[in-house]
Amino acid sequence: MAKAEDQNEWAIKAKNTLKGQMKMKGMNYRDLAATLSEMGTEIGEQSLNNKISRGGFSAAFYLQCLDAIERR
Numbered sequence: 709m710a711k712a713e714d715q716n717e718w719a720i721k722a723k724n725t726l727k728g729q730m731k732m733k734g735m736n737y738r739d740l741a742a743t744l745s746e747m748g749t750e751i752g753e754q755s756l757n758n759k760i761s762r763g764g765f766s767a768a769f770y771l772q773c774l775d776a777i778e779r780r
Contacts, residue, residue, distance in 0.1 A: 719763030726760055726773050733780045743776040 730740060737760075741753045749772055751759070759765055760773075 722765070722770055723760050723763035726770065726777075729774065729777045733777055735777060735780050739780065740773065740776055743779055744772060747772065747776060747779075 730736070737757045738753045741751055741756045744751055744756070749769075759769075
């Protein structure tokens with residue numbers, strides 16, 4: 709089983725990857741929340757910001773975000 713420090717490092721990598729992808733597409737949290745809503749995942753801008761900032765989200769949510777960013 710992975711150590712807590714290792715899990716934290718992966719969480720940081722996950723959130724930084726999402727933020728980097730958003731920046732490359734010129735997308736903000738409002739845009740991402742709207743696109744996720746169009747895809748059927750209802751989440752507000754502030755909730756999305758908090759979730760990504762914490763970095764503790766599921767792989768499924770991570771993939772949904774990447775898909776939403778690519779649709780932009």
